[in-house]
Amino acid sequence: MNLSDDLSKLKEEYEKFKSSKKLLDLTRGRPSPEQLDLSDDLETVMKGDFIQDKVDTRNYGLLEGLPSARKLAGWVLNSDPENIFVNGTSSLTLLGHYLHSMIFHGDGQEAWKDLDKVTFLCPVPGYDRHFAMLEKLGIKMISVPLEGDGPDLDSIENLLETDKTIRGMICVPKHSNPTGEIFSKEKIEALANLNRGSFKIIFDNAYAVHDFDDSKKLPDIEKIFIEKNSHDSLVMLGSTSKISLAGSGLAFISLSPANMENFVNYFSKFSLGSDKVNQARHARIFDSKKALTGHMQKLAKIIKPKFDLVLEKLSELPDGLARWTKPSGGYFISFDSLTSNASKIHKLCEEAGLKLTPLGATFPYGKDLENKNIRIAPTQVELDELSDAMDLFCICVILAEEN
Secondary structure, three states: OOOOOOHHHHHHHHHHHHHHOOOEEEOOOOOOHHHHHOOHHHHOOOOOOOEEOOEEOOOOEOOOOOHHHHHHHHHHHOOOHHHEEEOOOOHHHHHHHHHHHHHHOOOOOOOHHHOOOOEEEEEEOOOHHHHHHHHHOOOEEEEEEEOOOOEOHHHHHHHHHHOOOEEEEEEOOOOOOOOOOOOOHHHHHHHHHOOOOOOEEEEEOOOOOOEOOOOOOOOOHHHHHHHOOOHHHEEEEEEOOOOOOOOOOOEEEEEOHHHHHHHHHHHOOOOOEOOHHHHHHHHHHOOOHHHHHHHHHHHHHHHHHHHHHHHHHHOOOOOOOEEEOOOOEOOOEEEEEOOOOHHHHHHHHHHOOEEEOOOOOOOHHHOOOOOOEEEEOOOOOOHHHHHHHHHHHHHHHHHOOOO
């Protein structure tokens, strides 16, 4: 398709898409069936042997998770296994438990329920489900801009000085959702230097090992916070949802020893253990860093061509209409309309059968005040469908200028 064609031809192409009734979907960062197939060995690896780490995984116990599963989580998060709690399949669920523990139990300093108001800083654009959870819990959100290597530190420091209700910040530090940026050492050190125990910095490191060949490394977050005597301010989350099976992965949280003690005290009132059979399956499949790295390289070979295709299609757009990120890993590409036409683009796409992430989803309260950001999630569709989806998307970007 030639995007330099005159508008009449592009309108004809658009009407063809519309009349085809073909449904295309770039809404969520889901693994494709081909990615999931790489973890089929999880089904057979147990072979009737349920003893792992000298523990009968079929029984109650080990709330914090199997030692081998905590070791695996440590490889993913680059964290000491002793600081890791493995339970459930969703890091989002663990995040919810952690926030509830702070609301009702606190970390030894204060329970948030006893405060008049609790506020979180939210680097934007960001992950819609983080914002939805905070809103549901009644936590006020304040947007802080991302700068390509992490959040605007001046904004954070100014807000902390002027708003004493701020108790946390939540963000994705590597291959950030949706911008794809990787936080710099300078930004992470500055965040650690804030050194306020009551201010929790929650790193949802969902894409910690989801690199393409040319990806930069994320600095050692835990090491930096420990060196700055700020470990009690640090919360790290992760999972194997996009490593193995999204419907049957492992979720984990990393905390300082003091915060771990408080969190386990809280969590123990709601559970007698964890799914150790699933933990054992994962620990056997990913029994070394080499095994984990090899698996991630196979995933990258499936995912990267889809990113390359999206970037190739976007590069054909006329100058001055948009800008977009070029991530070195993760699951998303962030697209900005330079003419504040996101709502028009979204409407045109929707009417022609292309579903996109809801408008404003990458901002707190679903409000993109500049009407510019659209998250593109290419992983779940096959290349031929992705090509069609991006052709339609690019047509809509151009037609939005005329409508």
